[in-house]
Amino acid sequence: MRALIRSAARLYPKAWRDRYGAEFDALLEDMSPSFGDVWDVLRNVVRARVSMPADAGLALAPVAGSSMTARLPVALSIGAHGVILTLFLVAAVGYVTPMPSHRAIAPLPPPVPEAPPQMTDARVFPEALTLYSSLPLAHTEEAELPLYVAVGVGINFFPLPDIGAVYRQGNEEWRVWPGQALESFIVRRVLPQFPRDADTRGNVSVFIEYLIRRDGSVNVLRTSGPAPFSAAARAAIGQWRYRPLEYDDQRCEIVSRVEVRFDGQFVQDGAR
Amino acid sequence: MSDPTILILASLAEGDKHGYAIMEDIRAFAGIRLGPGTLYGAITRLEDRGWIRAVKSESRRQPYRITAEGGVELKRQTALFGQVVRIANRRMKEA
Numbered sequence: 001m002r003a004l005i006r007s008a009a010r011l012y013p014k015a016w017r018d019r020y021g022a023e024f025d026a027l028l029e030d031m032s033p034s035f036g037d038v039w040d041v042l043r044n045v046v047r048a049r050v051s052m053p054a055d056a057g058l059a060l061a062p063v064a065g066s067s068m069t070a071r072l073p074v075a076l077s078i079g080a081h082g083v084i085l086t087l088f089l090v091a092a093v094g095y096v097t098p099m100p101s102h103r104a105i106a107p108l109p110p111p112v113p114e115a116p117p118q119m120t121d122a123r124v125f126p127e128a129l130t131l132y133s134s135l136p137l138a139h140t141e142e143a144e145l146p147l148y149v150a151v152g153v154g155i156n157f158f159p160l161p162d163i164g165a166v167y168r169q170g171n172e173e174w175r176v177w178p179g180q181a182l183e184s185f186i187v188r189r190v191l192p193q194f195p196r197d198a199d200t201r202g203n204v205s206v207f208i209e210y211l212i213r214r215d216g217s218v219n220v221l222r223t224s225g226p227a228p229f230s231a232a233a234r235a236a237i238g239q240w241r242y243r244p245l246e247y248d249d250q251r252c253e254i255v256s257r258v259e260v261r262f263d264g265q266f267v268q269d270g271a272r
Numbered sequence: 273m274s275d276p277t278i279l280i281l282a283s284l285a286e287g288d289k290h291g292y293a294i295m296e297d298i299r300a301f302a303g304i305r306l307g308p309g310t311l312y313g314a315i316t317r318l319e320d321r322g323w324i325r326a327v328k329s330e331s332r333r334q335p336y337r338i339t340a341e342g343g344v345e346l347k348r349q350t351a352l353f354g355q356v357v358r359i360a361n362r363r364m365k366e367a
Contacts, residue, residue, distance in 0.1 A: 005308065020312055020315070026331075026333045027295075030292035031292055031295065040308065042309070044313040045309070
């Protein structure tokens with residue numbers, strides 16, 4: 001340990017060594033140096049180098065009473081600087097917090113497709129024409145889909161605000177995609193028929209929540225509303241068929257919601 | 273109070289001492305072990321400021337003596353520490 005400290009002491013400026021070198025060496029002979037003393041000397045060497053005028057640099061003379069060559073302190077200095085730099089780099093790397101990796105619990109919705117041009121059934125949803133995208137009134141030559149007209153019945157494909165909500169049933173869960181976003185994926189749809197024996201006064205809304213399977217078929221999960229109307233809606237929407245939905249080149253199952261509105265007043269008045 | 277220059281002045285206030293004797297004295301009265309680099313760094317600064325001077329000696333173990341200016345500085349520093357200690361004690365009693 002003394003040899004190490006003597007080597008480190010050779011890094012002091014020459015003026016300092018000329019003045020204190022002999023007595024510093026005597027001090028080392030008297031004391032029991034530790035490894036911490038090496039660092040202590042190196043730290044004060046830097047301080048002395050900064051505060052004292054430069055001398056012959058690293059072309060150092062041996063400390064009195066020592067036979068070590070002048071090359072050793074240079075190597076020690078380079079080694080010490082290397083250790084300090086390495087510790088600094090390790091500490092710097094330790095401060096870099098890796099970004100958390102997120103994994104979606106279910107596929108996210110694809111970009112919202114542009115809705116196909118369709119006429120809006122203003123008779124069933126007269127209060128919000130721009131919001132509702134109901135079934136067309138009549139066949140059109142350009143339309144690829146078989147279109148249906150049913151007196152007093154309309155479909156409200158829910159708009160986008162609940163996009164991405166999570167639907168859970170048992171141990172399974174799916175992302176909820178609003179019907180509006182998926183409307184253009186429908187390849188077969190059947191409009192519910194107004195129940196013949198039902199009360200025709202006023203409007204009735206039935207809410208349908210259904211699962212679009214990987215093959216595009218529909219499984220109605222739950223409905224709300226009076227029995228004859230909800231049964232009619234369930235029977236019709238259960239026959240719908242979608243183009244298989246894909247995310248990341250994988251077919252996926254999606255939950256969607258629509259509102260079926262039955263307009264009794266319109267039935268009483270008859271078709272236009 | 274861990275400033276090595278003040279500790280060395282306090283040690284030399286008792287009488288002349290060489291490096292190792294200063295180191296051992298400080299360890300005894302303050303419980304602080306100065307490293308050899310720290311000790312001689314402080315001795316260098318004290319000598320530069322004229323607060324201590326080397327005493328002529330034939331031995332390689334160079335003794336040092338506190339100067340008059342060093343004595344004044346030591347009194348100034350101890351007075352300052354004394355004031356800090358008094359104020360701290362008074363405030364702790366008030367708290």
